[in-house]
Each structure stands twice: as structure tokens, then as C-alpha cells.
Amino acid sequence: MGRLDDGHGNGGRGKKTDYKGCQIGAAAATQACTRDATQRVNTSAAAPRPYVSAPWQEPTCTDRDLSIMIRNLKIAVFLLCLLPLARLVWLAPSAVNPVEFITHSTGTWALVGLLVTLSVSPLRQFTSRNELLKFRRMLGLFAFFYACLHFTTWFALDHFFDVGAMWHDVVKRPFITVGFSAFVLLIPLAVTSNDAMVRKLKRNWARLHKLVYPISILVVVHYWWLVKRDITEPAIYGLVLALLLLWRLDRWQKRRNASGPQSKHGRATAPTTP
Template structure:
């Protein structure tokens, strides 16, 4: 009996170590775009470094957000429960890149001219929509700690539904920003549509069907 318990503990420890190592690797991977951006700007490879940095940080905010949204379906498909432990990291990196994107815009594009920023926020729909997306992401980032998860209990999951409107607004912002070729925003929009459809099926349609099919009613 004791041998079984210690074997179970041993394999749990191995699993925990593997998850921690993978989290560290993911952390490094999520920082790579910044290294690449810095290199391209410093080396002078980018003809318009300001536009490049603003666009690139925006795009990576979107990529990490989509990656975070992929975790639940991936967990369902693979049955690997530990995947959920990478969702917070991806979500926080998305928020981090969105903040960098915002700071680059305020600093490099607007030189902290607040009157001009205000004019943009109320006068340019794509900036208004991006701003609302960041505002929606803020409470998610703030409440991502274990303490907040415990404190908010079921309301934590309810609050984290905000990720979906934030994602919809982010891709909308992308559509409005792209002037000609909308292929890329369409790819993100279709993937988001599939993710949302899966979520509605899992949370709404599937339990409803199960209730209807159940012999005890």
C-alpha cells in the first residue's frame, strides 16, 4: 500500500517538474517576438520601425490570445489536464503585448499628446474598439492570480467570459486597421468563430442534448 502511494507521489512529482519546465520554455518562447523586433529595429532592417513595432506587438497580442483560447478544446481533445496550467501564462502574455502595443502607440505615434489620443479614441472607430478590447482584458489580467480565483469562486469563470468579447473586438480592430488585403483578419475571425462555436456546443448544446436523451427526466 505504502509502495503504491509513494509510486503515485513520485509520478506526480515527475509530472509537476515536466509542467514547470514546459512553463519556463513557454515563457521564453513568448518573449522571442520582442527579441526579434528589437533586433530588426536596431539592425535597421525595418524601413518604418515605428509602424513595424506597433503592428508587430498588436499581432502578437492577438496570437497569444488565440493560443489561450485554444487550450480548452485542446485539453478536451488530448485529455491532458495539465494544459490548463498554460492558459494563464498565454493570456497574460497577450495582455502584456497589448500593453506594449498601446504604449508604443502612445509614445512613438502620439508622443503622449493626450488631446490627440483622445481625438483618436472618440473619432477613429478602430482605436475606439482596440481601447475597449484592452479595457475588457484588464480585469482578466488583474484577477488571474490564485488569490483572486479563490476569492471570486464561480464568479471568476463568469468574469472570464469577457475574453470572448475582448477577442471579437480585437479581430474587429484588426479588420478596420487593414485597408486592402483582409485575408489575415479573416483567418483569425474564422478560427475565433470555430472556437466560439465549440464553446457554445460544449457549454450549451451538449448538456441540453444529454438532458433530453437521459431516460430519467
């Protein structure tokens, strides 16, 4: 059979040219579609997508939200630490012996502040919330604040600023000797609690602040020797302190055992703190 004529005497050659044109056009259209799809994918990948947590996941928060939450919690803790002072101002005038009431209350809250400060590290480990460390400095300074009130009450209202009488009590009465020693040791810890001193002292800052352990022991002994009959309350504080120190001793022992194999192979190990 003869080839079909396209009306121009080409006998089918025009059809072949049309096929090539269709092929070229299809290829160009495919490339254009691919290019448009790639642009859409890139655009959707570049555009930020809001994160929607699944129902079984905990809601996430940004660093800004976390900083705002910590700031609000610090304000709440600050006000909470002032409650013992407000209670003191409210109840002292009606107490039978106001001086004794103020002295006892301020000393007790100084000890409670020390124990709460020492509790921050165990709570951080048990809860895996490193944000708790941001409250430790403030809690320690409040413990020192109540210790200052305790000492000032004893020095001003008991001895009327008589240095000789005060020193006589410090030398002659063992429980005052222990308590006065604890207060004196607290002073460098409070003075060096700011960021500038942390940068200046470097590793010596951590060594200095280990004094909080013997200070806490001295405060408990001071309270124990002060009480003459019922030792229930100082015994409770002593038990809490013993648990906190045992936890630190256990952690220090575990770190030492973990660093043992490395030291046997000649590797330098970083010093650990209890």
C-alpha cells in the same frame, strides 16, 4: 498370534504411544510450516514491488516526475513567448518605419496570444491532457503583455503622451475605438488572474473571464478595419476565432441538452459555461 514385545513387557503399547507422538509431531510441524509460509506471504505483500510495465503499456511516471516535467515545460513556453519580443528588438532598428513595425508586431502577437489561450480548452479535450490548463494563465498574461506594448507604442510614439490627441483618435476613428475598448476590457482579466482573486471572486471569477470572448471579437474587428487593402491575414485570424467559438457553442449546447431531462424531473442543474 501374540503381540510383539517391545523389550519392556508392554507388548505393543509402546508402539501405539510412538504413533501418537509421531502424529503430534507431524501436526506441530505442519502448523509451523503453515505459520512460516503465512509470514513469508505477508512479508512479500508488505514489501513494495517495483512496477515493471509491459512492453505494450505506456511508461508510468510519479506525481513528482509529472510536476518536474510541467515546470520544465512552463520554462520552455515562457522563453518561447519571449521570442516575438526578441525579434522585435532585433528587427525594429532596421525597419523602414520602426514605429509602425512595432505597433503592428505587438498588436499581431497580442491577437495570437488570445487565440492560443482560447485553444487550450479544445486541445485539452482532444488530447485528454488536463495538464494543458496549467499553461493557460501564462499564455493569457503574455497576450496582455503584448497588448500593453501595443497600446504604449501607440500612446507614446504616435501621440507623445498627449491624452487629448489620444482621446480624439478614440472617439473619431472606429477601429481605434474598438481596439481601445478591447484593451480596457483586458485589464480586469489580467488583474484577477492570480489565485487570490480566484478564491475571492469564486463563481464571479468565471463570469468575469467570459469577457475574453467579446474581447477576441473586438480585436479581430480592430485588425480588420485597420487593414485597407489585403484582408487575408485578419480573415485567417477571424476564421480561427470563429472555429474556437463554434466549438464552445457546441459544447454548451450538448451540456444544455444533457441537463434537460434532469431539469424536467425537478432536479437542480448547475449553470454551464460556453
